[in-house]
Amino acid sequence: MALTWRAAVLAALGIPAVLVVPVPGTVLLWALVVLVVCVLDAALAASPREVAVVRRVPPSVRLGEPAASDLEATNVSSRRLRGLVRDAWPPSSGAIAPRHQVDLPPGDGRRLRTTLVPTRRGDAHADRVTIRSIGPLGVAARQASIEVPARLRVLPEFASRRHLPSRLARLRELDGRAAVQVRGAGTEFDSLREYVIGDDVRSIDWRASARRSDVVVRTWRPERDRRVLVVLDTGRTSAVRVLDAPRIDASIEAALLLAALATRAGDRVELLAYDRRVRARVAGTGGPRLMPALADALATAHPELIETDWAGVVSQVRERLSQRALVVLLTALDPAVVEQGLLPVVDQLTSRHQVVLASVADPELHELSRQRGSAAEVFDAAAAERVGLERAAVAVRLRQRGVEVVEALPDDLAPRLADTYLALKAAGRL
Amino acid sequence: MTTTTHVPVVGDGTTARSRATSRWRRWRGPIAILSLLCVVGLLAALPEPRTSSVPLAPDSTATTGARAVAQILEGQGVEITFVRRAAAARAAVTPGSTVLLAGERNLFDQSQFDFLADVDADLVLVDASWAASVLAGVDSSWSDGSASADVAPGCDDPDAVAAGALRATGRLIASTPDTVVCFRGPDESADQGAYAVRTVDGQRIAMLADATPLTNAHLADTGNAALVLRMLGRHDHLVWYLPSPYDTGSDEGAGGPGLGDLVPPVVGVLALQLLLVVLVVAIWRGRRLGRLVTEPMPVVVPAAEATRGRGRLYRRSRSFGHAAAALRAGAASRGARRLGLPASTPAPQLIDAVALATGRRIPDVAALFYGPPPTDDSALARLARDLDDIESEVQSS
Numbered sequence: 001m002a003l004t005w006r007a008a009v010l011a012a013l014g015i016p017a018v019l020v021v022p023v024p025g026t027v028l029l030w031a032l033v034v035l036v037v038c039v040l041d042a043a044l045a046a047s048p049r050e051v052a053v054v055r056r057v058p059p060s061v062r063l064g065e066p067a068a069s070d071l072e073a074t075n076v077s078s079r080r081l082r083g084l085v086r087d088a089w090p091p092s093s094g095a096i097a098p099r100h101q102v103d104l105p106p107g108d109g110r111r112l113r114t115t116l117v118p119t120r121r122g123d124a125h126a127d128r129v130t131i132r133s134i135g136p137l138g139v140a141a142r143q144a145s146i147e148v149p150a151r152l153r154v155l156p157e158f159a160s161r162r163h164l165p166s167r168l169a170r171l172r173e174l175d176g177r178a179a180v181q182v183r184g185a186g187t188e189f190d191s192l193r194e195y196v197i198g199d200d201v202r203s204i205d206w207r208a209s210a211r212r213s214d215v216v217v218r219t220w221r222p223e224r225d226r227r228v229l230v231v232l233d234t235g236r237t238s239a240v241r242v243l244d245a246p247r248i249d250a251s252i253e254a255a256l257l258l259a260a261l262a263t264r265a266g267d268r269v270e271l272l273a274y275d276r277r278v279r280a281r282v283a284g285t286g287g288p289r290l291m292p293a294l295a296d297a298l299a300t301a302h303p304e305l306i307e308t309d310w311a312g313v314v315s316q317v318r319e320r321l322s323q324r325a326l327v328v329l330l331t332a333l334d335p336a337v338v339e340q341g342l343l344p345v346v347d348q349l350t351s352r353h354q355v356v357l358a359s360v361a362d363p364e365l366h367e368l369s370r371q372r373g374s375a376a377e378v379f380d381a382a383a384a385e386r387v388g389l390e391r392a393a394v395a396v397r398l399r400q401r402g403v404e405v406v407e408a409l410p411d412d413l414a415p416r417l418a419d420t421y422l423a424l425k426a427a428g429r430l
Numbered sequence: 431m432t433t434t435t436h437v438p439v440v441g442d443g444t445t446a447r448s449r450a451t452s453r454w455r456r457w458r459g460p461i462a463i464l465s466l467l468c469v470v471g472l473l474a475a476l477p478e479p480r481t482s483s484v485p486l487a488p489d490s491t492a493t494t495g496a497r498a499v500a501q502i503l504e505g506q507g508v509e510i511t512f513v514r515r516a517a518a519a520r521a522a523v524t525p526g527s528t529v530l531l532a533g534e535r536n537l538f539d540q541s542q543f544d545f546l547a548d549v550d551a552d553l554v555l556v557d558a559s560w561a562a563s564v565l566a567g568v569d570s571s572w573s574d575g576s577a578s579a580d581v582a583p584g585c586d587d588p589d590a591v592a593a594g595a596l597r598a599t600g601r602l603i604a605s606t607p608d609t610v611v612c613f614r615g616p617d618e619s620a621d622q623g624a625y626a627v628r629t630v631d632g633q634r635i636a637m638l639a640d641a642t643p644l645t646n647a648h649l650a651d652t653g654n655a656a657l658v659l660r661m662l663g664r665h666d667h668l669v670w671y672l673p674s675p676y677d678t679g680s681d682e683g684a685g686g687p688g689l690g691d692l693v694p695p696v697v698g699v700l701a702l703q704l705l706l707v708v709l710v711v712a713i714w715r716g717r718r719l720g721r722l723v724t725e726p727m728p729v730v731v732p733a734a735e736a737t738r739g740r741g742r743l744y745r746r747s748r749s750f751g752h753a754a755a756a757l758r759a760g761a762a763s764r765g766a767r768r769l770g771l772p773a774s775t776p777a778p779q780l781i782d783a784v785a786l787a788t789g790r791r792i793p794d795v796a797a798l799f800y801g802p803p804p805t806d807d808s809a810l811a812r813l814a815r816d817l818d819d820i821e822s823e824v825q826s827s
Contacts, residue, residue: 002717003710011710018703022696027703034710049441056436076440090725099719120728129439130720145720146442240733247733305729362733368741369760375807378814380741382753385760387737392763396773 001042002132002141010034010139041135048131048144050077052109055087055126055150057116060296063157067116069095069150071129073102074109083134083141085112088127092120093152118154121249122300126150155295156249160257160414167261167418174426190219224266226430228421229321229353230255233331234301235275235308240332242362242410250360250410251330252298256291257414258328258421263290265425267326272316273301276309283320310341314348326354326430328417333359333407335390343397350402354429357398358406358417486532486556486641488512488670493647496532499658500670506659509667514674516542525550527667533641534558536673543673551669552634554661557600557641566628566635569603580652585612587627589636589660593653598624600640625657636661750810751803758799761817765824787827788820795820 014030052074061067069089075081081104089095094117102110118124128145135141192208195215208216232238232255238248259269263286271294273280280297282290308331317327327349331342342357349355368384371377395405404424408416424430444452483492488500488510500510511522523529529551531543543561546553555562562568580597583590590596590612601618604611604626613624626637638644638661643654662668744753766775769783777800785795798820804810 002719003714005714008707008711008714011707014703014706015700018699019696022699024699024702027699027706030703031706034706049444052438052440054436054438072438074438084719086719088720088723090723092725127723128442128720132719143717143719144442146439148439239729240731242733246728303729364732364734365737368734368737372811372814372818375811376741376745378757378807378811379745379753380738381814382756383741383744384734384737386752386756387740389756389759389763392773 001038002143003038004134004138004141006137006139007034007038010037037137038140041137042140042142043135044079044137045083045133045135045140045142046075046077046079046081048081048083048133048142049146050075051081051104051131051146052076053129053131053146053148055129055148057126057150057152060153060155060299061116061118062155062295063118063121065117067118067152069114069116069126069152071100071112071114071148072109073104073112073131075104075106078106080105081133082138084130084132086130086132087112087114088130089114089116089152090124090127092118093124093154094119116152118152121154121156121252121298122302124152124154126152153296153299155299156252156256158253158256158295160253161260163257163415163418164260167257167415167422168264170422171261171265171425174422192216192218226267227321227323227325228258228262228267228269228328228430229317229325230258230269230271230328230330231313231317232271232273232280232298232301233275233308233313233329234273234279234304235331236303236305237308237332237334237337239303239305242360242364245410246303247332247360247410248301248303250413251358252301254358254414254417255298255328255330256294257418259294260291261418261421263287267430269294270320271297272313272320273297274308274313274316275304276306276312278316279304307337308341310345314345317349317353321353324353324430326356326421326424328421329355329357331357331359333357333361333391333395333405335387335394338394338398343394343401346398346401346403354404354424355402356404356406356417356420356424358408358413358420360410360413361407363409484672486644486672491646493645495646496644498646498649499644499662502655502659503663503668506663507666508663510670511667512670512672514672515677516545516671516673519669519671520545520549522669523549523551524667526665527551527669528554528662528665529669529671530554530556530662531558531561532556532644532670532672534560534673536675536677537561540564542677547630547633550633552636552664554636554638556638556644558637559602559639562602562626562635562637566609566626566630566637567604567606568609568626568628568637569605572601572639581613581615581624583612584614584623585610587612587625589627589657590625592660593657595652596624596643596657597648597651597654598638598640598642600624600638600642602626602637602639604628634664750805753810754803754813757814757817761821762799764821768824784820784824788823790820790823 011034014027017030018026054072056070056072058067069087071085071087073085081102083102085100085102087095087098089098096115096117098114100112102112104110126148129148130143130145132141132143192205193216195204195217199217203217205216205218232251234248238246238251240247242250255271259271262269268286269290271280271282272278280301282293282297285293346355365384365388369381369388371381395407398405404420406413406416406420481491481497482489483495484490485492485494486496488496489512491497504510513519513522519529529546529549531546531553534557537543537560544564547565553565555565559572580595582595583593587610596613601622601624603622605621606628609626609628611621611623611626614620614622624639628635642648643658649655649658762780763773765784766773766780769787771780771783781792781796781799785792798816804813
């Protein structure tokens, strides 16, 4: 049962009556009148439990893009249903105007659309549908909340896809498909063709030229069908906030851009999200089905407040990869954590694979190290300086073991990682 | 991935009966507690003989109290009105009653008792020398607390004669000839005693210099009970006026009309009706359209938190050496990078290179990068500034 503003007006209408007959009995009588009217009105309202409700939502939506949650409410009672319907979603789903006025004659139905603009990645589970059926007098209402399950998967935003065209262009340059003066290097023999002016004379194939009357050059192309394994660290360091977004968000962006680029380059991409156990895995998917599968798997990857088990990561990588591959570790370059976790086992990875470590840098650290305002700020600056030095030292140690270290601000990490990938590919180090 | 089948959901799976059951289940606890509270409250509110520990109060069971007297009087059919304020006492007096003024410790103003001269009632002044002198012209009375002795009445007042003897310590002196003074001590003059009666303008005023005979502890001593009961039980109604220390004004409450008298009588009922309106509005606004939806919130750990903590640690332990070393190492590594030297460059070479790039003297540069650590805040700040300067010079070289 619920009341409306009319019930308040009805109660207020008793004030003149009280002024005319100023005894407490008037108040009591009026209260009784209000009560009887409200109960009667609620009793005459259509039952909110006799409404057939269907909720339709798209299976997934990209973060920041609108999605529609459609409620189909059909009045199956014999009374006219007037009132309010609320399509309840969690706050991070960004439901716009989830309350709908309805007026349904018996047997009639209506579609109520609520626009959702999600603000957080992951699965959003719809809450109950609440129906408030107002009585014929509009004084009181009956209310019921009905469980109508629905799930909306909010995929990562993939804002870094704006960097994809430029990287694809670079890839085509490598491939030799674009008409450019400077050919990209490659390691795989592609074909022989006639020499044109501008070709590197070093690539002339003298033996082939001898067989023919023309000067023939060899062309190369980058390797194809290499394996790329992206390991997303979902341990506690990924929960850390950099510029108001957790580190894992930037890592996911980088993973998506790299995967999109590598698939186009003809490599096979796999994903592993791991902390102490496998949180998500995408393997054996290729072509156009890869990106949706990746987005789906990464949508529910959330930081866990536990320490990452790097030995476990190594055994997972061993299990997955039998031949040389590119292993991309999306983690944090936290000196203490890397020294304890990754450094002791990284040799097992670098001995067989090309390893890239991509980490989100914190711009605040740089700001901290530049401030000189007070003694306290200088101490903070010294601490930031020390952290930066330790970070550089650990990066050096990783590089000495053959790990490519990419450290960039959240927005730059995805393009920087893509560039590193292209550079490795161009150098034939995959 | 599974596709969701869209089967219409009708109702929340409850019936009127199940809802009533669950409602009852939900509310029976609170209802039980509420009803228990009501019962306890009613029991507490039942008229129960209440007791206090105020000296000379008719409801006090302490040794200095007077509940024994009050109960005997009530048993004899005397109606006792206990008042603590002058205004209430004035209002309580009815023609043909007895007024007891018990003690004068809390009398500050003559107006607190001088109205007693005008009332149509017999007065009994116990341990009240000020009131006795004002109302009955008795010169003085005192209660010295000395060892009390039984004394014979020594007068012809019927109450005193009936009592036969009194055990009290107080004394009063009455010089006016029409005052009957009783219970004179063995070596006292004729106008000195423990009890006196005088009739002023037809009003009988009995005075007892000492409150001891009234108390629970001493009521049973010799003739105390007889005297006190006869003194107080002359009429069917007794106003027991025990002045309160909180009775600030002589005519408080009786003077100007209160707020309740000023507003029209309709206001109370109107307030009741407004309460009803407020209640309805509260229910209208308070009913939520469905429950609040909750969701787990992500953890918030700012990345620089650990660094700031480290800075605070430096500061608290005043590790100027550590802080300066960090600043110097940072500046040196950036300078080396700018000058194209490897990170492992030995110090002398770096100093030479920096001095060459900036045009500074070698000892100055050496002191800046490898000098002694600063020892206070200002020295550390100065070092940081100097390092910034030399760094910018290296950058621009």
